Amino acid sequence: MDNDALVKAKLILGGDVILPEGFDDERLDHIDGRPVSGVFTFGNTMVRKRISGTGEFQLNVTDDGMEILHEGKPFLKGVRIKQMFCHSPDIAVISLGKKGRTMDTTEAVDLLKKYANEMDLTGISLHGGADCTEEHYIEVLKEFRTICPDTHIGVARTTEGYDLERLKNAGADNFKTTCTSFVPRICDVLGIDHQEKLESLKQAVRVFGKGNVVTTTYIGLGETDEEIENVIEMLCSNGIMPDVKVVKAKVMIKEMESKMGKLIPTTPERYARIATILKNKMKSYGLKPDTYTTMCYGCRLCTLVPFKDF
Numbered sequence: 545m546d547n548d549a550l551v552k553a554k555l556i557l558g559g560d561v562i563l564p565e566g567f568d569d570e571r572l573d574h575i576d577g578r579p580v581s582g583v584f585t586f587g588n589t590m591v592r593k594r595i596s597g598t599g600e601f602q603l604n605v606t607d608d609g610m611e612i613l614h615e616g617k618p619f620l621k622g623v624r625i626k627q628m629f630c631h632s633p634d635i636a637v638i639s640l641g642k643k644g645r646t647m648d649t650t651e652a653v654d655l656l657k658k659y660a661n662e663m664d665l666t667g668i669s670l671h672g673g674a675d676c677t678e679e680h681y682i683e684v685l686k687e688f689r690t691i692c693p694d695t696h697i698g699v700a701r702t703t704e705g706y707d708l709e710r711l712k713n714a715g716a717d718n719f720k721t722t723c724t725s726f727v728p729r730i731c732d733v734l735g736i737d738h739q740e741k742l743e744s745l746k747q748a749v750r751v752f753g754k755g756n757v758v759t760t761t762y763i764g765l766g767e768t769d770e771e772i773e774n775v776i777e778m779l780c781s782n783g784i785m786p787d788v789k790v791v792k793a794k795v796m797i798k799e800m801e802s803k804m805g806k807l808i809p810t811t812p813e814r815y816a817r818i819a820t821i822l823k824n825k826m827k828s829y830g831l832k833p834d835t836y837t838t839m840c841y842g843c844r845l846c847t848l849v850p851f852k853d854f
């Protein structure tokens with residue numbers, strides 16, 4: 545198991561961070577003048593953590609810089625705080641679906657220009673929304689391509705049926721979709737047609753190329769290590785890079801448990817072990833996310849990305 549992967553897995557799955565008494569930093573997110581979350585970077589990676597008074601991690605400021613303690617014991621040195629601009633410190637994440645309405649093109653363009661001015665952009669993620677038509681999505685995508693000709697743009701297929709060739713021709717570089725699980729036994733319970741998802745992902749690889757297609761999928765749903773390894777093998781052998789996340793959202797867990805019974809939480813050790821398997825599989829199929837600089841592989845605040853994080 546990779547140690548950097550384990551450290552990040554512990555932070556992703558662990559509790560909040562407690563700040564030193566009286567400490568504040570303008571780069572942290574504030575609500576009503578109180579720091580509530582922050583992005584902490586270390587080595588080649590970073591993670592977003594909630595800040596509260598009762599966390600299992602503590603930020604410690606020493607003469608040599610910042611460190612994070614875990615339950616009072618040394619855990620991570622060389623920690624820095626990074627400025628958040630929107631959803632992510634490095635990539636502009638723009639969702640056209642906003643509070644029951646769809647953002648128009650001018651609004652989306654103004655938002656991207658604002659981010660491009662404020663941030664050192666390494667990628668743009670464009671999300672549609674339930675009511676966003678393909679025409680509107682493409683129009684916004686073309687505008688984004690014109691404003692930022694050299695920045696990778698990632699598209700997420702939130703509406704089935706978007707024409708992948710059109711997305712590519714309009715300027716998209718990276719493609720992402722989500723499939724809660726590809727484990728056949730779990731898909732049967734949840735009513736997921738994972739074969740259909742797989743076919744659309746294979747088509748995405750034909751259009752966007754190897755290394756430019758990611759699918760988010762979850763662990764912690766009662767799958768065995770062997771089942772998830774088979775899924776990773778199946779996806780990687782088809783040129784698809786899995787973004788493996790641990791199911792954490794309480795609503796999602798409640799829904800799953802109503803169908804599948806009590807779920808056993810995934811430990812950081814298991815997450816890091818599976819991420820290490822993922823990295824090895826990606827390596828054996830010649831998959832590297834060098835040109836995938838958008839979506840979760842570009843952001844990396846709450847997921848383990850092989851070759852970038854560890």
Ligand code: SF4
Nearest residue numbers: 839840843844845846
């Ligand atoms: S890794 Fe993905 S889900 Fe997590 S904050 Fe970044 S873009 Fe959002």
